Amino acid sequence: MIKLIKIIHTIIWFIMACASIYIFYAGITNTFNLFVLISIILLFSEIIILIFNKWTCPLTPLAEKYTADRNSNFDIYLPNWLAKYNKIIFGTIFSIGILLILINWIINV
DSSP: OHHHHHHHHHHHHHHHHHHHHHHHHHHHHTOOSHHHHHHHHHHHHHHHHHHHTTTSOTHHHHHHTTOOOOSTTTTSSSOHHHHHHHHHHHHHHHHHHHHHHHHHHHHHO
16 A cells, blocks of 8 residues: 555645746746646645645655655655755745746736
């Protein structure tokens, strides 16, 4: 079961990481399209979910039931350092991207 949780968690992480990077790209290139909107909705949804779960992915407590391992990557197929700093890295990328999108939107209005 832990392997299935890790696979699902990794797939969700990959989608959210791509969305963060795409928002950053859109901010740099002044791109506004459906993919930007979907990415923003996905990431704000993730933020709301994390807030309601005390900044923990809902899959983490589920994974805890199936292993005693508590390394940062015990519930996901990522290198330990990336799992540990994931929120900082992709939160920064997302925040800068949103800021750039807002600046571009203000300039273009």
